[in-house]
Amino acid sequence: MAKLKFGAWIPTYAWSGKKTDPKNMRRIRESIVKCEKYGIDVWVIDPLLSAPGLYGNAWLEPLSALAYAAALTSKVDIATGILVLPVRHPVLLAKEISTLCHLSNNRYVFGVGPGWYAREYEVTGSRIQERGARQADRRDHRGGDPAPL
Numbered sequence: 001m002a003k004l005k006f007g008a009w010i011p012t013y014a015w016s017g018k019k020t021d022p023k024n025m026r027r028i029r030e031s032i033v034k035c036e037k038y039g040i041d042v043w044v045i046d047p048l049l050s051a052p053g054l055y056g057n058a059w060l061e062p063l064s065a066l067a068y069a070a071a072l073t074s075k076v077d078i079a080t081g082i083l084v085l086p087v088r089h090p091v092l093l094a095k096e097i098s099t100l101c102h103l104s105n106n107r108y109v110f111g112v113g114p115g116w117y118a119r120e121y122e123v124t125g126s127r128i129q130e131r132g133a134r135q136a137d138r139r140d141h142r143g144g145d146p147a148p149l
Helices: 025-039 060-070 090-103 117-121 128-140
Strands: 007-009 012-017 040-045 057-059 078-084
Touching: 025 040, 025 060, 040 060, 060 078, 060 090, 117 128
Parallel strands: 007 040, 040 078
Antiparallel strands: 012 057
């Protein structure tokens, strides 16, 4: 029978508003350490840009934040609650994920989605209208294997 697991979304923002606050990194570290202590998987999300009116925070890059989590943990899984796949280059992403899997002893859970914020597509040189096809293209590089890239 499958074992029920719990995960906690860690708010990995660098700062809120216009001011840097070193307490945020301390909170992120404490949250990750508590997750390890209680067996709760660590999840992060992938806002590339701040979205005015929804979240006004500057977020840390998710795979780098998970590398930090991998260094602080040894038992819990680390995961992207979604990684906006269509705005990422597939070869670079494969290298980043391979590195993260290596650093975490294969504890990374690859959660992806197509994204929704048009501005993130604009700044990466793509168009939001192409997101479905771009996401399918990136998934196709796995060769049908359900395992991470």
